[in-house]
Amino acid sequence: MSEADLGQLPDAELISRAKRGETECFGQLYERYVDQIFRYVRTRVADAQDAEDLTENIFVRSYESLATYEDRGWAYSAFLYQVARNLLVDHYRQTGSVQPLEASEPLEAAEPGLEQRLTDQEEIVRIKSTMAQLPDDYQEIIRLRVLLGLPTSTAAEWMDRSEGAARVLLHRALKALRQELET
């Protein structure tokens, strides 16, 4: 079966085949979700290489858990998200870091508009720092809905909430962040 054909298969079919040893089917699952997972991890760790390594480990761990993974209507992406959260907890324990506060791109002094950029950079750091003070679920809904741009349904599924609850949570989270930024 060609890669294009595999791309047409639903997650459940790919998972079933991957369990039987068709690693290409797992490769298809990887292609399908690597962007979301990598970007989510990137919102949680400062170093791009760490994010890449963690993404790799998340997919490998999820494969190792396929034997016990039961499709109870859970989206596979939600399963990956849970694996990601667990590995991030391990990563924080090992590194002692919690959130990426640094800018991902270093500034060059000779560039034009440096002053404005420095101001922007400070503002970004302040926003990140303020965000880190919010309750975990507030931070999480902002990451999923705003930073990753996931649909409400997906964010709700990942966070194991109803879509209505996810909407309310997003509203409260942004409101809380604005209030914190204004103080």
Next chain:
Amino acid sequence: MLDDALTARQSRAGDASGDQALEHAETADLLALAATLEAELSPEAPTRAAVARTRARVLNRVGAARKSTQRDARPRRRPNLFRRYAFAMASLFLVFALLASGTGVAYAAESSLPGDGLYGVKLGFESTRLALTFSPDARGAYLRSLADERLSEIQALLQVGRDGDLPAAVDSYSHTLAQMEQAAGTQDEASLVQTRANLDHHTQVLQALLATAPEPARKGLENALTKSHHGLDVLDAVEQGLDPSQLAPGQLKKTPSADDEPGNGNQGNGPPDGPPGQNGSPGKGPSSDHTPGPPGGPPGQNKDGGSGSSGGGNGMPGKPPGKNK
């Protein structure tokens, strides 16, 4: 409303509901904040190179994990006794092959007697075969045949006049009987009956030999007879549910007897060591009052012991068994 507005903005649709939501000031503020966050903090997607690189690593690890799982799922080969003891088995096989081959060594060893150069080979062969005999009854049967063989060796040595080798033959006989007694505790009733029959036969043969044996051979034969009696006592003990080890070598049980009263000369818990018919010589004390027992008389029926009987016969009566060496 905010969520709808955000969705509309993210999709760039700008539909009616989004426009409507934007009319609310608070919603507009929050939407602006969301836009700032998205613009400044939204992480970039991984590069295609990073995706391809990570994909290759993931699939490599997945493939390795799968192979490892298959190995683990494979039924672990249980330790094979034959493999574990392959070397020992091969050695034993070699011994068997050598002994069973037509080199003549096996035949010569098989007919060897104590004192012969190949007698050690014969004992080694028997020991090996015994070690490989695990069934209690088969072990008992083999030990009976070995005891018979030891008795035959004693007879053969006497026939050819090799009295000097008799002590070694009696030692071998004693050793085999001790093994047989030890094995008696694990045998069934039929096997014990057979063992008793064999030992009864041994006592008769030994007594007959003793009757005609030259003086130098007598002591050895008497010891052998004592061992056979002890073997019968052990069988009695086993039938009574006792442990064979409760009767130590040389320790014979006390057989109740009307003559076994204080003062009748019987010493403690066993029959006299002297063979029947050998202890009737005039002695000192009570033992001289007793008539020598007939050959083949059961243990405990020789009334020749006694505190004053040490001078009777060949000096053995009255001494505890096992001290007549």
